[in-house]
Amino acid sequence: MSERTDRGDPTTADRMLPPESPAGAPFWAASRERRLLLPWCVPCGAAHWYPRGFCPVCLGDEIEWRPASGGGRVHAVSVQPKVPFPGVGGEPPYAVALVDLDEGVRMMLRVVADDAWSVAVDDAVSIGWEPLSDGRHLPVALPSDPPA
Amino acid sequence: MSAHPLRAATAVVGVADAADPSGMLDGTVTELEARMIREALDDAGLTLADVDGLAINNGAGWAASLEAAERLGLAPRWTDSTQTGGSSFEIHVQHAAAAIALGLAEVVVVVYASTPRSSHKRGGGGFRSRALGGVTPALEWDLPHGLRLPMGAYALAASRHVHEFGTTPEQLASIAVQTREWAAMNPRARLRDPITVEDVLASPVEASPLHKLDCCLVTDGAGAVVLTSAERAADLAKPPVYVLGAGTCHTHASITSMPDLTTTGGVVSGREAFRIAGLGPGDVDVVELYDSFTITVLLALEDLGFCAKGEGGAFVADGPLRPGGALPANTNGGGLAYTHPGQYGIFLLVEAARQLRGEAGDRQVPGAEVAVAHGSGGVLSAMSTVVLGSEATR
Numbered sequence: 001m002s003e004r005t006d007r008g009d010p011t012t013a014d015r016m017l018p019p020e021s022p023a024g025a026p027f028w029a030a031s032r033e034r035r036l037l038l039p040w041c042v043p044c045g046a047a048h049w050y051p052r053g054f055c056p057v058c059l060g061d062e063i064e065w066r067p068a069s070g071g072g073r074v075h076a077v078s079v080q081p082k083v084p085f086p087g088v089g090g091e092p093p094y095a096v097a098l099v100d101l102d103e104g105v106r107m108m109l110r111v112v113a114d115d116a117w118s119v120a121v122d123d124a125v126s127i128g129w130e131p132l133s134d135g136r137h138l139p140v141a142l143p144s145d146p147p148a
Numbered sequence: 149m150s151a152h153p154l155r156a157a158t159a160v161v162g163v164a165d166a167a168d169p170s171g172m173l174d175g176t177v178t179e180l181e182a183r184m185i186r187e188a189l190d191d192a193g194l195t196l197a198d199v200d201g202l203a204i205n206n207g208a209g210w211a212a213s214l215e216a217a218e219r220l221g222l223a224p225r226w227t228d229s230t231q232t233g234g235s236s237f238e239i240h241v242q243h244a245a246a247a248i249a250l251g252l253a254e255v256v257v258v259v260y261a262s263t264p265r266s267s268h269k270r271g272g273g274g275f276r277s278r279a280l281g282g283v284t285p286a287l288e289w290d291l292p293h294g295l296r297l298p299m300g301a302y303a304l305a306a307s308r309h310v311h312e313f314g315t316t317p318e319q320l321a322s323i324a325v326q327t328r329e330w331a332a333m334n335p336r337a338r339l340r341d342p343i344t345v346e347d348v349l350a351s352p353v354e355a356s357p358l359h360k361l362d363c364c365l366v367t368d369g370a371g372a373v374v375l376t377s378a379e380r381a382a383d384l385a386k387p388p389v390y391v392l393g394a395g396t397c398h399t400h401a402s403i404t405s406m407p408d409l410t411t412t413g414g415v416v417s418g419r420e421a422f423r424i425a426g427l428g429p430g431d432v433d434v435v436e437l438y439d440s441f442t443i444t445v446l447l448a449l450e451d452l453g454f455c456a457k458g459e460g461g462a463f464v465a466d467g468p469l470r471p472g473g474a475l476p477a478n479t480n481g482g483g484l485a486y487t488h489p490g491q492y493g494i495f496l497l498v499e500a501a502r503q504l505r506g507e508a509g510d511r512q513v514p515g516a517e518v519a520v521a522h523g524s525g526g527v528l529s530a531m532s533t534v535v536l537g538s539e540a541t542r
């Protein structure tokens with residue numbers, strides 16, 4: 001076991017609580033139930049990320065929050081041998097990826113994997129949830145089982 | 149076809165920069181700014197009384213050019229605090245060239261100073277002393293996941309380049325090796341000992357696939373450039389370095405929103421700069437490409453058209469960037485080995501001007517007539533390209 005450090009342990013209260021913007025509130029509310037919602041522009045018929053209260057394509061504000069499949073693929077990945085500052089990330093080394101969700105949006109997520117160095121571009125992942133001390137959850141990426 | 153009205157309408161007429169092998173400089177940021185302006189004006193044969201335009205970005209205060217002008221005793225009739233990180237100064241030059249060409253200003257000073265290394269040593273928090281205000285998208289959606297910034301963002305782009313084009317860590321490392329050869333000839337460079345590809349790969353991983361020696365320094369540093377019209381430049385102290393063209397493009401703030409991780413706004417900024425200059429990559433004698441990380445240089449070489457997209461790895465592995473190479477690059481030792489005070493773009497302009505004046509001493513590129521200074525700011529976010537030329541190119 002590694003010694004307890006000030007690196008920020010996901011299981012303790014010193015975890016950074018992400019600030020919550022008005023535009024992001026529906027996402028964080030659903031995260032309390034471990035549900036992944038994405039903002040969709042109704043006229044454009046497309047999801048976007050990150051939430052900003054309007055559609056980045058047409059600038060319209062007819063936004064609907066819809067459940068996501070929770071599936072995605074690693075677009076790019078980098079292993080972090082250290083945390084940038086206490087309270088974020090995981091126990092180093094850990095992988096951080098840009099994940100392309102099935103709904104066509106790209107999200108930055110930590111990949112919770114036994115071996116961070118094994119996470120590769122194009123790997124299939126699914127969304128998992130890490131509890132935060134205020135009842136919300138932080139989305140993470142979980143490697144999908146490799147095809148048999 | 150007639151020349152673009154901005155082509156050679158203005159010139160860089162004075163330059164100054166400060167850096168030290170210790171990585172530290174004496175003086176506060178505001179004192180260093182004043183010193184750089186004084187030295188750059190001296191270099192040009194001008195005085196503060198000649199200055200009617202000011203461009204500055206120091207990441208501090210609430211209105212950079214306004215506060216700086218008060219300190220300097222200036223009441224400029226043209227002002228610019230554009231902040232795009234490390235490429236701010238190339239953008240300042242672009243804006244200043246257009247303003248001077250249209251008569252909105254006659255003599256513009258562009259200045260920068262930063263002391264993150266000595267600030268950190270004094271317990272001042274270095275870069276982190278900058279306050280984060282409000283809920284930003286980066287704070288809410290990126291930072292909690294623990295990507296080390298900025299290197300992690302560049303690492304993601306590098307990971308994608310490796311995946312799409314088979315670029316290798318050895319090829320990226322060779323950029324650092326070639327840059328170090330230039331630093332060996334710069335007595336003010338922080339790192340002057342030669343390195344090998346193996347040294348780069350043996351240095352600690354900062355964010356895979358980038359190693360410590362793929363990453364720029366953190367040092368104090370300062371610099372300034374003075375611009376004026378081509379007409380006025382003819383009577384000044386040093387040979388004019390003409391602004392032949394300039395272009396800018398920013399594509400995102402967070403790496404999550406970068407439209408294509410292997411293509412930067414340099415495609416647009418470079419195309420614009422070369423179009424105005426009436427030149428192409430094949431006309432360039434020396435390049436100063438923002439080297440925050442080795443991948444930054446690789447992407448710039450591709451996006452500016454010095455090689456095809458995806459071929460940057462093979463291109464740099466042949467050693468074109470080193471002294472005597474086909475495309476001498478980062479001839480002061482760059483952000484990787486000379487100095488990197490957070491926003492390095494001013495040094496690109498200063499070194500390019502010195503090369504075109506023939507003032508670069510041991511590291512002079514023989515017969516350099518056309519130079520490119522290509523700034524990158526944020527996390528591959530904001531690209532700005534300035535094409536500069538000697539009298540022969542006018």
Ligand SMILES: [Zn+2]
Pocket residue numbers: 041042043044045055056057058059060
């Ligand atoms: Zn829309």
